[in-house]
Amino acid sequence: MLCEVCGKESGCIKTILLDGIEMLACEECFSFGVEKEKPREAKKIDFEEKEIRKAGQFDLGLDLKKSFGKAISVARQKQGLTFEELGKKIFEPASLLRRIESESIKPSDKLISKLEKALKIQLKEEQGQ
Numbered sequence: 001m002l003c004e005v006c007g008k009e010s011g012c013i014k015t016i017l018l019d020g021i022e023m024l025a026c027e028e029c030f031s032f033g034v035e036k037e038k039p040r041e042a043k044k045i046d047f048e049e050k051e052i053r054k055a056g057q058f059d060l061g062l063d064l065k066k067s068f069g070k071a072i073s074v075a076r077q078k079q080g081l082t083f084e085e086l087g088k089k090i091f092e093p094a095s096l097l098r099r100i101e102s103e104s105i106k107p108s109d110k111l112i113s114k115l116e117k118a119l120k121i122q123l124k125e126e127q128g129q
């Protein structure tokens with residue numbers, strides 16, 4: 001079956017609720033939503049988790065560099081910033097930045113701009129080569 005979140009073929013597809021919309025998700029994308037079968041209160045999403053989900057929403061039209069996590073990591077360390085310090089700079093939770101650097105989620109367009117500005121890097125592929 002195909003994952004409706006990332007579009008990948010997966011043997012383990014579950015129905016989740018993503019922002020109230022029913023979607024089929026693979027194991028990797030499953031954590032972005034709430035499993036449908038479980039009662040809502042079983043998975044309490046705290047504020048930070050909500051922020052991560054918002055920022056990590058997939059924008060498949062995005063022309064992010066393939067190694068965006070690495071690029072962010074290198075630039076952040078060059079400036080001597082911890083996840084927490086960078087997070088404070090751009091008003092995002094450190095755990096979100098950690099997940100972006102590990103490339104487990106893709107940053108939103110808005111977050112990309114913020115990261116590019118804060119780290120003085122380019123995160124999108126050059127257009128029209």
Ligand SMILES: [Zn+2]
Nearest residue numbers: 003006026029
């Ligand atoms: Zn998926």
